[in-house]
Amino acid sequence: MAISDRKEREKEERRRLIIDTATKLFREHGFEKVSLRNIADQIEYSPTMIYLYFKDKNELLHALHTEGFRMLKQRFDAALASLSDPWERFKVLGETYVRFGLENPEYYELMFMSGEPMQTEMTEDAWNEGLLSHACLESEVKNCIASGYFPGHEFRILSFTVWCFVHGMVSLAIKDRLKMYEEEERESLLQRTMEIMMSFLEKK
Amino acid sequence: MAISDRKEREKEERRRLIIDTATKLFREHGFEKVSLRNIADQIEYSPTMIYLYFKDKNELLHALHTEGFRMLKQRFDAALASLSDPWERFKVLGETYVRFGLENPEYYELMFMSGEPMQTEMTEDAWNEGLLSHACLESEVKNCIASGYFPGHEFRILSFTVWCFVHGMVSLAIKDRLKMYEEEERESLLQRTMEIMMSFLEKK
């Protein structure tokens, strides 16, 4: 049945069109511009057409959410590809995470701060992309421990500790909570804070 | 002019009525239930009446925001009142912050994660309540340094470092990002992570 195959393919294509358009609006005009009607306008379909491809808006947002985690994982892989020293890899992983967050605030918000895409059915592989990035962190921490770093600490708790730290830094920054620091000072604040944190961790 | 005084007073009373009702809906049914029409229904006024007391919804949210910081500061003062040891005070401050966030997720979100109340005119004393809590943290860190803790570190950067950490922990928790950890395990994870962080800081 080549004919139903084609239909399947076309359906998948339109699904991608929706996601890509949403992504585009997302990147260009920020979170709030991603309304079903905006997307529909852009692709010249009726708003309700989207419901034939996504159960509701959350499910669409969840697709963007997944997209974001794919991007993050890609950055991780690219950054770590040429590095072998565990501590070096650990440090670069953290820096990559922070840079991704600061450079893609909309994605970061959707991935780690928004409540909406989380209340979709989180069964099956829906949450897998996220787990992959998390596993990435735990793996690097494990490597560090295997090389003598963080003596006497569990990799799971330690991973979570550094996640809390970098997430806190990124989310405060992108949500404009650094107004008590001078504007020009902020970048160096983030930089130096990162170094401080690393120095605390490095002490054995 | 006692008559215009009374008017002033009544106006202030109605302003408070709006804030209190918003707070109530906020606490009872969460963030999303705070719509101008919901508030208006509750106090049996028309929705547009609110605009006579607040420029727009952001300004109202900002009032709740301020309310939240007042609550937090109060908790800080209550928790620290009987403590004198700098390190003890520092630890309790952190624990109080985390507990406040976990117990008042709606307030915490508004105060530290939401973008809306921040885009009001942040001149004058509008942002003061927030600064007060921040100053509280910096003051305790300063005290620790004065007592020999954190040798060789600036209080500003160190304060920010621990803020990042606790904020990251709270915000990940209340935004349901701990699904990769077993449900029963989560509370002890937060507890132990807090301890780990403190132990890292304590090492001189």
Next chain:
DNA sequence: TTGCAAACTTAACACTGTTAATTATATTTG
């Protein structure tokens, strides 16, 4: 060619924040 099923649209509902025009209520003035 008719029947059917999939794809899509139109219309509507119940919300949201917000503005302009209008009415009712007080207070001040002639």
Next chain:
DNA sequence: CAAATATAATTAACAGTGTTAAGTTTGCAA
């Protein structure tokens, strides 16, 4: 006291949101 005026609150409306149900068009199969 009566008329003019300022204040307070309301109604109606606009433009936007997500979502559902009903209707329409389209293309494939019997």
